[in-house]
Amino acid sequence: MTTGISRSVPRVDAYDKAAGITRYIADIPVAGVCYGKLVRTSISRGTILDIDVPELPEGFWFISEGDIPEGGRNRIHMIKEDWPVFTNSEVRFYGQTIGILVGPDREQLIALADAVRVTYREQEAAFTIEEGLACRGGALHGDDNLFADYCLVKGDPESAFSRAHRVIEDVIETGFQEHVYMEPQGITVEEQDGKIVIHASCQCPFYIRKAVAPSLNRSLDDIIVRQAVTGGGFGGKEHFPDIIASAAAVAVTKVHRPVQVIFDREEDMCYSTKRHPSQVIFKTALDSENRIIGMDIDARINAGAYESCSPVVLQRLIFSSNSVYDIPNVQLRGRAVATSTIPSDAFRGFGAPQGIIAAELHMSHIAREIGMDEVELKRSLMVSKGSRTITNGTIHETVKLHEMWQRIAEVSGWHEKKSRYAPGSGRGMGAAFYLHGGGFTGSGEQDIIKARVRMVKRDDGIVEILLSNVEMGQGLQTTFRKIAAQVLDCDYRDILLADPDTDRVPDSGPTVASRSIMIVGRLVQLAAEQLKHKLHEPGAQESEAAYTQPPGCHWDQETLQGDAYPAYGWGICVIETAVDPDTCEVETLGVWTIHEIGKAIDEAIVHGQVTGGVIQALGYGSLEKLELKDGKFFQHTMADYIIPTTLDFPGVYSELVENPYPYGPFGAKGLGELVFDGAAASYAMAVQHAVDRTVSRIPVTPEYIMELKTHG
Amino acid sequence: MDSITFRLNGTEVTITSPGTRRLLDVLREDFSMTAAKEGCGEGECGACSVLKDGRVVNSCMVPVGSIQGCEIVTLEGLRESEQGKRIIDAFVQSGSVQCGFCTPGMVMAAASLLAEHPRPSEAEVREGLSGNLCRCTGYDAIVRGVILASREGEGL
Amino acid sequence: MTDSYYPKSLSEALELRRETGAIPFAGGTDLMVRFRAQAGTLPKLPHPVLFLGHLEELRQISMDSSGTHIGASALLSDIGVSEHVHPMLSETVMLMASPPLRNLATLAGNIGNASPAGDAVCSLIALDASVVLASLSGERTLLLEEFITGPGKTVMKSDEFIREIVVPADQPDRYWYRKVGTRKANALSKLSLSAMATVHEHRVQDFRAAFGAVGPVVIRRRDLEAQVRGMTLDQLSRETEGIVDAYRPHIIPIDDQRSQAVYRLQASLNLLRRWIDLLMQGG
Known part of the structure; x- marks a missing residue:
């Protein structure tokens, strides 16, 4: 029986959601509302010559660039000034807002x-990435179409390649992925007391404020963002709500009525951002005894038409491209390539899955080439405490992957099955090892986010937590309360925590990057510890905690050198498959996972994240094909873009290993993305074993398997 | 415009509406019953599930003119029943709820399933919920919730 | 003007069909997707619809000496569990769509829609099923293969609708249904095979194979089936590749958002080969 903070409790939001009482943004009627419908470009690249708007009936308006308030910028501020709110001339992708x-x-x-x-x-x-690199049609961005171009060097790769006995080359590719949060995008914008109030299904209320204010030429305090109950995000509600909110907010300043934009599913699938497609080219140098002595990596991502957060996604991808392996000599180039597609953006894992899938598949291909057991090869190279990372930083924590492997090999029957299923027999086993750095990459937490959490004891003695991270299904409403309650020694249900309102809460940063528990939860713990001393003093009391970098972590953002992350979550996913000899359909027979996330704040919530993340990753690895045809997404309904149902995968075995992290709340580290990072690779390797062919891209569809079996 | 009479959560109601209007819109707009959600509008996701004559259907696929005389139960009605309370409680206890957007539809699908199979196997639960998509949970906790509800239904 | 009619009886429905030309609307799960409405708007149906789903006389599933009669408005969920229904059709139906959609959808809808990917159509054609069309002028019965003439095209006249589907009682001994969908549930077909046969004393007495989603209509080649009939199992074994090659030119799939032509062809032929193998093993 689990005790302490890890012991599961009923989620505070569960009853109202299960009883249908909770109201999402589309469920809340707004008096006098105007509905908003975005008018979009129907070509991918070119120039708008004329916009002919039909005569509008009374009460209807068409709002475009000319309606941006005086002094307002026609650029949405994301990481920097980025997509235009409305285009009236340059078209950079199909579906751009006019x-x-x-x-x-x-x-x-x-x-x-x-x-x-x-x-x-x-x-x-x-x-495509190739067309972007070739600047087809002329460069879209700068003179080389690169939003980012990074180089990393670890050790002496030049010398390693000069002494190489052989070099194994590989190209690993991943496709687009659509989030399919069950609740489509939605916002309502209205004027209240001279301010603009934005109700949004979103992950980052302060991002929306920052995005909208410059377009309206208003101060940040004039924009109030209130998070609406959010029906799933997965990264898809990180920056994209900025796009809708900016357009709707401009409209509100013109029509002076509430404006609501609720996306239809097809609209959401066609025009919202997606996961970055990737292409990672490996050259690995082996010595005469088949030991890996060096690696050359060329990683490219399809960033789409505007920068958005692509450079940061690329950073996480390249920092994850050695996965859990200590490769002695590495040179790496990473490029974020501009193309005329909808800008790619955040999606659970934020580049890490692409890096890890590439690393895992490449390692398995090396094992196939040199005739070695792939798990033995991987285990011989695994990082441990003190290992040097690809950015010449240090692994500061004890790495428990070997003991985790012993355990997962046992529960999955790995050794017995692996020896029983001959390669190509139709049955296969795959094992992926992975890690995920918690919090923002590099010095982002310290230099950019500067998170703050406030806690108050009100006059009536009730304690309230004030912060800006949102509940979007991952359980924060419950876990933040549990952290505070554990410190204050009270019932978690007695603590208040409202959905964030930027007018009331300090900026504890966005709900992204597996940072909410590890970074913000720690601040909740610290604020609670401070408040505890004043809890019995009369009258209202308040405490505040601000982020400080853990000691011993060093990072140089200019050179991308040092500790890219202060701590990592670790995982292993084992998958067993059977491939139908006639149709190449894959039956997944078993899914076993083990994760080390420091400490679970609530075991049921953690296992829920594991199962959800793993199934979402298995969708990515097997079913979720999203193709571009002439710049448009070919699959744009839920009948054509296929996500897993109850019947596609069996139940997920999930086990946790503790390894408390001294700078996380009660030892907790990041979780939400780690659990996405490995399953697709594991699935691909299980199929690879079953059909004895080299699998080099995901999704691994029956069509692709048939192609491999036919052409080798 | 047609005059359409049906039973909604046990009460006879009459509305005046075009017959092809979606039941989902009628419930949400005319009756302010928002437990049924629109997740796709094409019968794929099950977020709009309601019971029609005791069986789960996608209310986005049902023109209101086709349900003359039918018994429609939404989660607003089901949650008042013993069975509804049992399923909701089992979902809370089993960690079946994450973002919650699919959950009302899942509860309706569970009610329909349990009416047909009072003590379903895991395979039957997975089959019974296969028309309801969830992107958060990976389904395991929802399946456990339905099984727990079925056991409590027998007083176990 | 109304957008829908709600007849009280079959005869009123036939009258309304003749007078108004309204579209027969059984379960509506195809029409409501094809003419899908966004929230707060009406479906974009081109004509008024004639609701038929509620008519008791169209919801019956019964059996007599001629075979099983499945009313046009019988629900897939009822057909799937009916003791009167051939097991291949039950299996087919229970792999269609999802539980909530099967509680709305009907066979008549799947047939009237005439999609080449209509799963029920594939098995019904293998079962030699007929369609009974009703109008005020009377009824006519056609083989389902004759009823569907192309993608979305049927010979139904503007005053007719499907009253029932008849599946003959006399069927081959063995069947094998394989749907290759986009996923394991709630899936559209990439391809499907509905195969049937009778093997008696090591000789093939009946042989049928219908392929779905790999051509403009369901592909069933009675000429090729006739060539297989009468073969001994030894002959069948020797001729397997010849039979597969004979089918190959008739399987003419396309690339679309769900799959690829090259895959559809290869998988269809592999399934045909597997079916022949199964016959030899079970012979």
């Missing part, structure tokens, strides 16, 4: 939007 039609009747809005006629001068566009 304007927003607003009015009281949705039937009429659709008809009016269909009647807008836009004429263009079309230009040749680049859609």
Whole structure:
């Protein structure tokens, strides 16, 4: 029986959600509302020559660039000034916002939007990484189409390659992935007491504030963002709500009525951001005894038409591209390539899954080439405490992967099955090892986010936590309360924690990067410890905690050298598959996982994250094919873009190993993304074993397996 | 416009509406019953599930003119029943709820399933919920919730 | 003007169909997707619809000496568990869509929609099923293969609708149904095979194979089936590749958002080969 903070409790939000009482943004009626419908470009690249808007009935407006308030910027501030709010000239991708039609009747809005006629001068566009690198149609960004171009060197790769006995080359590719949060994007914007109030299904209320204020030429305090109950995010509600909110906020300043934009699912699938497709090219140098002595890595991601957060995604990808292995000599180049597709953006894992899938598959291919057991090869190279990372930083913690492997090999029957299933027999086993750095990459927490958490004891004695991280399904409403309650020695249900309102809460940063528990939860713990001393003093009392970098962590953002992350979560995922000899359909027979996340704040919530993350990753690895055809997504309904149902995968075995982290709350580290990072690779390797062919891309669809079996 | 009479959560109601209007919109807009959600609008996700004559259906696929005389139960009605309370409670106890957007539909699918199979196997639960998509949980905790509800239904 | 009609009886439905030309609407799970509405708007149906799902006389599933009669508005969920229904059709139906959709959808809808990927159509054609079309002028019965003429195209006249589907009682001894869907549940077909046969004393007496989603209509080649009939199992074994090659030119799938032509062809032929293997093993 688990005791202490890890012991599971009923989630505070569970009853109202299960009883259908909880109201999401589309469930809340707004008096006098105007619905908003975005009008978008229907070409991928070129210039708008004319926008012909039909005559609008009374009460309808078409809002575009000319309606941006005086002094307002037609650029949405993300990490920097980025996508235009509205384009009226340059078109960089299919589905770019031209304007927003607003009015009281949705039937009429659709008809009016269909009647807008836009004429263009079309230009040749680049859609793939290769086309982007070749600057097809002329560079879209700078003169080389690169939003970022990074180099890393560890050890002496040049000398390693000069003494190489052989070099094994590999190209690993991953595709787009759509988030499919069950609740589509939605916001309502209104004016209140001269301020602009934005209710949003979102992950980052302060991001929206920062994005919208410059467009309206208003101060940050004039924009209030209130998080609405959020029906899933997975990264898809990190920056994308900025896009809708900016357009709707401009409309509100013009029509002076509430404007609501709720996406239809097809609209959401066609026009929201996706996970970055990737292509990672490896050259690995082996000595005469087949020992890995060096690696050359060329990683590229398809960033789409605007920068968004692509450089940061690329950083996480390249920092994860040696995964859990200590490769002695490495040279790496990483590039974020501009193309005329919708800008790629955050998605659970934020580049790490692409890096880890590439590393895991490449290591397994090396093992196949040299005739070695892939797990033995991997285990011989695993990092341990004190190991040097690809950024020449240090692993500061004890790494428990070997004992975790013993355990997961036992429960999955790995050794027996691996010896029983001959390669190509139709049955296969895969094992992926992975890690995920908690919190922002590099010095982001210290230099950019500077998180703060406030806690108050009110006059009536009730304690309230004030912070900006959102509940979006991952359980923060419960886990933050548990952390505070553990310190204050009270019932977690007696602590208040409202959905964030930027007018009330300090900025504890965005709900991203597996940082909420490890970074913000720690601040909750510290604020509670401070408040505890004043708890019995009369009247209202307050405490505040601010982020400080753990001692011994050093990072140089200019050179990308040092400790990219203060601490890591660790995981292993084993998968057993059977491949149908006729149709190449894959039956997943077993999924076993073991994770080390420091300490579980609530075991049921942790296992829920594990199962959800693993199944989402298995969808990515097997079913979720998203192709571009002439710049548009070919799969754009839930009937065509396939996510897993109850029947696609069996139950997930999930075990945890403790290894408390001194700078996380009660020892906890990051969790939400780690559990996504390995399953797709494990699945690909299980299929690889079952069909005895080299699997080099995901998703591993039956079509791809058939192609491998036919052509080798 | 047609006059359409049906039973909603045990009460006879009559509305005036175009017959092809989606039951989902009628519930949400005319009756302010928002437990049923729109997740896809094409019968794929199950977030809009309600019971029609005791069986789970996608309310986004049902034109209101086709349900004359039918018995429609939404989660607003089900949650008042013993069975509804038992399923909701089992979901809370089993950690079946994450973002919650799919959950009302899951509860309705569970009610329909348990009416047909009072003591389902795990395979039957997975089959019974296979028209309801969830992106958060990976389903295991929801399956456990339905099994727990079925056991409590027998007083175990 | 109304957008829908709600007849009280079959005869009223036939009258409304003739007078208004309204679209027959049984379960609506195809029409409501094809003419999908966004929240707060009406489905974009091109014509008024004629609701038929509630008519008791169209919901019956019964059996007589001629075979099983499945009413146009019988729900898939009822067909899937009916003791009167051939097991291949039950299996097919229970692999269609999802539980909530099967509680709305009907066979008549799947047939009337005439999609090449309609799963029920594939098995019904293998079962030699017929369609009974009703109008005020009377009824006519057609083999399902004759009823569907192309993707989305049927010979149904503007005053007719499907009253029932009839599956003959006399069927081959063995069947094998394989749906290759986009996933394991709630999936559209990439391809499907509905195969049947009777093998008696090491000789093939009946042989049928219908392929779904690999051509403009379900592909069933009675000419090729006739060539297989009468073969001994030894002959079948020797001729397997010849039979597979004979089917190859008739399997003409396309690339689309769900799969690829090259895969669909290869997997279809592999399944045909597997079916022949199964016959030899079970012979």
